Amino acid sequence: MKSCHTLKILGGNPLLKRSFKLIGWLIGIVILLFAALLGYVTVTDYKPQQQESLLLRNPQHKIIEVVRPFTITTMNIGYAGLDAGQDFFMDGGKSSRAASEAQVEKNLQTTTELLTELNSDIYLLQEVDVDASRSYSVDQVAAIQEAFQEHSSVFALNYKVGWVPVPLFQPMGKVESGLLNLSKFQITKQTRYDLPGEEKWPVQLFELDRAFVELRMPVDNGKELVVLNTHLSAFDKGGEIRKQQLQYLSNYLKAEAAKNNYIIVGGDWNHALPGTDPNSYGSKQSWPEWLQKLPEDFTPEGFNWAINGKIPTVRTLDIPYETGTNFMAIIDGFLISSNIEYTSVHTTDNQFASSDHHAVTATFKLKP
Secondary structure, eight states: OHHHHHHHHHHTOHHHHHHHHHHHHHHHHHHHHHHHHHHHHHHTOOOOOSEEEOOEESOOOBOBOTTSOEEEEEEEOGGGTOOTTOOOGGGTSSOSSOSOHHHHHHHHHHHHHHHHHHTOSEEEEEEEESSOGGGTTOOHHHHHHHHOTTSEEEEEEEEEEEEEOOSTTSOOEEEEEEEEEEESBOOSEEEEEEOOOOOOTTGGGGSOOOEEEEEEEEBTTSOEEEEEEEEOOOOOGGGHHHHHHHHHHHHHHHHHHTTTOEEEEEEEOSEEOTTOOGGGGOOSSOOOTTOEEOOTTOSOTTOEEEOOTTSOOEEOOSSOOOTTTSOEEOOEEEEEOTTEEEEEEEEEOOTTSSSSBOEEEEEEEEOO
16 A cells, blocks of 8 residues: 555656656657667768779889889878877777877877888878867878878778767767878779678677778889788677688788789788787786787788787777886788798887887888
8 A cells, every 4th residue: 555655646746747757858869869870870881892993192103123122111000099198998998089189180290200200112001080080180191191292192991980979978979081001102003902791780880891902013023012901800709700801811812922923911900910929028917808819820821921029019008008017919010922021120119109009110122
C-alpha cells in the first residue's frame, strides 16, 4: 500500500511531471541529433576508388641517374599538433586537438625548417592536414608546398570526415588530411591505392581510409623507380585489418618486383620494424596494446630494410613526452628491392619537438 501511495503522490506532482517530460525531450533531442549526424556522415562519406590518379603540382623534369645517390625522408608530422607537450585520446590520453592555433603554426614552422635542413630529394609525409578542427583549419599542405618550390608535390587524402564526435566533451570535429609527397625528380605517374579492411558500421564512418601513394619516376637506364608512401592502421582490435593491408602490400610488391623495377616503400608502418627492439630505449612504460611486431613472413623475398635501429621514431601519446618515461619504438623506415643499396640511414632526434614522430632520412643508390 505504501508503494502505491508514493506513486500516486509522484504522479500527481506537476513539477515532477514537467521534469520527467523535459528529460524525455532532452533524450529525444540527443537521439535525433546523433541520428542526424550519422545520416550526414553517411551521405558525405569519402569513398575512394581502389586506384585513383592524383594531381601533380609544380612538375619537375630531372631524371634519376643510376650512378648518383639520392636521399628520401619520411616523417609523420602529427598534423602539427602532437608536439612534446601533447597527449592523444586514442592512445590513452585526453586531447583530441592541438593546444592552440598558435601552437599548430609553431609546430608546422619547426617541422618545415627541419625538413628543409635535411635537403632531401624526395619527402614522404603522413598526417598532413588540409582543413581540420584538430589543427584549427591551418592548411599544412599549402604551407609545405610553398616552402618546397623546387619539388613537385602530390597529395592524397586518407582521412576525410565531416565530423568526428569523440571524445564527447572535446570532439575531434572535421578532418581532411592525408599523405603529401615531394620530389625533385620527374614523376610520370602518381596513383592512390586504397588499402583493404575497415571497421564495422558506423565506426567505419569516422575512421581513416588507409592508402598508399605510388610515384613512378624514370631512370636514365630505361627502368623506373617506384616509390610508395604508406601509413598503415594502428588501432584495429586484434590486428585483422592490418593483416589484410600487409597482405595487399606484399602482393603488390611481388608483382612490381617481377617487372625488375626499383622499389622503395617508406612511411609510418605502425608496427615495430624487423631487427628493432622497443624495450631497449629505457622506457618506464610497458609495451602498448596497439603496437604489434611486423610479421616475420611479410618481407618479400629479395627485399631489405633500411632502418636506423639506434634511435626510436615514435613515442606513446597517453602522456606528454618525458625523457626516459614514454614507451618508444621504430615504426618509420624504408623497405627496398634487391636492386637498390643504401649507404646511410639517419633519424633526426629532436625529442619529438613538433610531432610524436622523428624524421628518418636514407641515402640510396640504384644498382645498374
